Amino acid sequence: MTFTSLHWGAYRPQVVDGKLVSMTPAEWDKDPSPIGASIPEAITSPTRILRPAVRRSYLAEPGSHPELRGKEPFVEVSWDVALDLVARELKRVKAEYGNQAIYGGSYGWGSAGRFHHAQSQLHRFLNGFGGYVASTDSYSLGAGRVLMPHIVGNMDWLLAAHTSWKNLAQHCELFVAFGGLPAKNAQTSPGGASDHLLSDALDAMSEAGVQFVNVSPLRDDLSGPTLNQWLPVRPGSDTALMLALAYVLVTEGLHNEAFIQRYTVGYERFRDYLLGAVDGQPKNPAWAEALTDIPAQQITDLARRMGRQRTMINIAYSLQRSVHGEQPFWMTVTLAALLGQIGLPGGGFGLGYGCMNNTGSGRKSFSGPRFAQGANPVKAFIPVARVTDMLLNPGATFDYNGKRQQYPDIRLVYWAGGNIFHHHQDLNRLLEAWKKPQTLIVHEQYWTAQAKYSDIVLPATTALERNDIGSSASDRFMLAMQQAITPVGQARDDYAIFAGVASRLGFADSFTEGRDAGQWLRFIYDESRGRAEEHGIELPDYDAFWRDGLFEVVYPETDTVLLKAFRDDPVAHPLPTPSGRIEIFSERIASFDYADCPGHPVWLDKPVPGLPLHLLSNQPKTRLHSQYDHGSYSRASKVQQREPLTINVDDARERGIVDGDVVKVFNERGAFLAGVIVSADIRPGVVQIATGAWFDPVTPGEPNSLDKHGNPNMITADVGASRLSQGCSAQTATVEVEKWDQPLPDITAFDPPPMTL
The missing domain is CATH 2.40.40.20 (Barwin-like endoglucanases)
Structure with missing residues (x-):
């Protein structure tokens, strides 16, 4: 029973005479992603990297002519030549500049498998070599990940604890979706999406009579439900709309004062701003209409509906990927606090329903096996979206989460998993920054721009060319990913590549611990059984799991409602914030004295649009x-x-x-x-x-x-x-x-x- 777990689904590979001919979605998945159909043709396409390759002038003189990246031909070399070159460059940079001159650039989406997870492999390798400059947060959720621990709690904890779709179908009456619930986003989860949920969930809620409001410039950001109102808001103005909704709730006495006093801090400071006592501008619907293009009466009507119905307020990740991106997330929590339904079935807030398949699954949050990365002796880091700033401005200072940091001087970039020419902004600026390091090394499967603009390119296997374990937090199945085809060309898995380099650098024993990939799979699986028991999950032994091909994670005995324990007893179950409560006003953030992110949610003017x-x-x-x-x-x-x-x-x-x-x-x-x-x-x-x-x-x-x-x-x-x-x-x-x-x-x-x- 052979499965492959991909970020966008579980499939059975169909192989004829050693060739992958199709990918059949798992039989239990009612809404499988069609992305899997792309793989059979793509995996052996001309785009596949078949052999190690080195940029021509770099091979002749390592570190030379960085301005020729992306312009000149490559030379295919043997694995021994490539690994010798990688090891020599790592050793040189470490000797001349120290480990703080090495940037480990993996972004982590290379594989749904838990062992052949490119980011874990790279980080373990570089930690074993003495450390590296790391990145923190993500492009998807950078502002939210930094903000939420200050005001409610860690994003990973919150996402795993979201109120279940099942509960919403039973108890929710009004679902207000800022940024919609785009089905295309819900195709994926980091460790695999073994059973797609959103379509069935929306059908069940629609049949139960739940009313939806799609607050988005795009009608298609929420499709399916029968009762579905579209509010085509102006991009970037959602915070203003939420403030106006809050204004109506407070001025018409529709807010829950008792909840606010027991479960939050800082409301009075925010209320003064909301009503205009601070700046002379009440944040009323007429004010918001000019910013959002949503008529004032529609705003008032929506606020009244939210005040009298069991309401879930959800915000998509995309809204915080903007200037002042913290504000819509903070206002989502504040607006839900005013309604007083946080911790109740069917109500409260969501921070990304529809953005990942597993959010709202209601299943136990066990994430499966992990490949230990070790400790990083280098303390320098950057927020992940500031990589160009780092390369262009070594030694410059930057603010981050209340502290003043300094950009390191990077001489070597080692990348495994991800494509910076996809996820980074202002590519012309990136191209200039990309000329600064002396050496760029990449593990890749295909000739992406990331590979074409590197110096040393090492061909990596795909998920179908190796054994692994697919597992995602709160997902339905843990899958045994059994190798379906032999590696294409001379591709090697990341573990084998790093083990080869580690051997040349003298730390193979600590990197491999004497295990090959198959032995590591058994080891990390057995190691995960104790963590599974903490979630009330009893995993079978490894041989039984590998034979059966999958293990289903059962639902908890009680339904999942976000922050229910906190609502039931905020003293016994305080939040991990300075006050233990929801922080509408954060003294800690206020103490940072950031004009672009003050101590409570506010409307901050956006940059003046230069074009129409x-x-x-x-x-x-x-x-x-x-x-x-x-x-x-x-x-x-x-x-x-x-x-x-x-x-x-x-x-x-x-x-x-x-x-x-x-x-x-x-x-x-x-x-x-x-x-x-x-x-x-x-x-x-x-x-x-x-x-x-x-x-x-x-x-x-x-x-x-x-x-x-x-x-x-x-x-x-x-x-x-x-x-x-x-x-x-x-x-x-x-x-x-x-x-x-x-x-x-x-x-x-x-x-x-x-x-x-």
């Missing part, structure tokens, strides 16, 4: 981030081979654009081409394109070159959300769009780079 259209660059439907953009499913979604851009019918008509055209999207940071979809289901003044189209500049390696494929990070802003979090702010970008009337350049994103002897 607001660009939303959200998650794709046809791939995970940039993974398998070269696959059949993603490529079939393109318009004239470019990533689709959705534009409102009026905005298109004004510019002489029709469905199927190719357009140039541009601002002061750069430009890209995209294929057009004209729609009435996006509000005027907004255009939308998914992230993840592989970077494909007309002139590789040169700054300010037109991207011909549709990568929105050509024009997104590389600035921190605030001094508190320094999170990604990709959603704060304005553009202009014009019809492309020149010959279309060929797409070369999926072509391997030239090779030479």
Whole structure:
């Protein structure tokens, strides 16, 4: 019984004569992701990296000509030559500059398997070598991850404890979704999405009569429920809308004063601001209408509905990926506190229903086996979205979460898992920063831009070419991922690569502990059994698990309701905040004295729009981030081979654009081409394109070159959300769009780079 667990689902690989021919979704999954269909063709496509390769001038003289990254051919070499070169460079940089000159750049989405998890492998290896500069937080949830421990608790704990979909179907009456509940996002979970939940959950809630409100510039951000009101809010103005809803609740006596006094701190400071005593501006619906384009009466009506019904307020991750991204998350919690339904069945708040498949599953939060990474002796770090700042400004200082930090001077970047040319902003600025390190090493499966712009490229196996264990917190199944095909070309798994380098550097014994990959799987599985027992889960022995192919994690005996224990007894079950309560006003954050993130939620003016259209660059439907953009499913979604851009019918008509055209999207940071979809289901003044189209500049390696494929990070802003979090702010970008009337350049994103002897 062979399974493969991928971030977007569980599949049975179908193999004929050693060749993967199809991926059959697991029979229990009622709503499987079609992304899996891309893999059979993609896994052996010309895009696959078959052998170790080194940039030509770098091979002749290591560290030379970084300005030629992305421009010159590669030379294929033997594994011995490649590993010797990697080891020599690591040893040199450590001797000359110290471990604080090494950046471990894995972003972690390389594999759903718990052993062959690229980030864990890289971090264990670099820790064994003496340490490295690490990154913290994530592009997806940077502002939220820093903010939430100050006001409620750790994000991982909160996400695992979200009120279950089952409970919402039974008890919720009104579900207000800021940013919607996009089904495309719910295809995935980090350790695998073995059983997709959102579609069934929305059907059950709809049948129970739950009313939905989709607060989003995109109608399709919430589809399915019968009772579904669309409020096409102006991008970035959700905090103003929430403040106005709070204003109505407070001024009409619809808030729960008893809850506020018992379970929160700082309400009075916030109330004075809300009512205008601080700045002379009441945050009323008329004020919010001018900022949100939602009529004042609609705001008032929604607040009254929320006050009289059992209401769940949910916010999507995307809303905090903006300048001042902390504010909508903080206001979500504050608004829910005013309603007083936190900890009650069907009510309260959610921080990402629909953003991951496992959020709201109601299952036990056991995450499965873990591969120990060891301790990092190097204490320097960066918030993950500040990597370009670090490379361009070594020695400069930056604020982060109440402390003043300093950017290290990075000479070597080692990357395994992730594609920075997908998830980082302002790619022209990144290209300049990418010339600064002396050495860039990458493990990759395909010739992504991450690989093409590196010095040493080591071919890694895919999930189908190795054994592993798929497991995600709060997911339904733990899966035995049994190797389906032999590795393509000369690909090796990350563990074998790192073991080979560690042997050359003299610490193979501590890295491997004398175990091969198969022995590690058994070890980490057996080690996880004790943690499973803490969750009331009894795992079978390893041999039985591997034979059966899967293990189902049972539901808890009691239904999951977020913060129920805290509501039942806030003294016995205090929150992990300074006060032990929900912090509407945070003395700790206020003490940081950050003008862009003061002590309670506020409306802070956004940067003045420079161009007429607001660009939303959200998650794709046809791939995970940039993974398998070269696959059949993603490529079939393109318009004239470019990533689709959705534009409102009026905005298109004004510019002489029709469905199927190719357009140039541009601002002061750069430009890209995209294929057009004209729609009435996006509000005027907004255009939308998914992230993840592989970077494909007309002139590789040169700054300010037109991207011909549709990568929105050509024009997104590389600035921190605030001094508190320094999170990604990709959603704060304005553009202009014009019809492309020149010959279309060929797409070369999926072509391997030239090779030479």
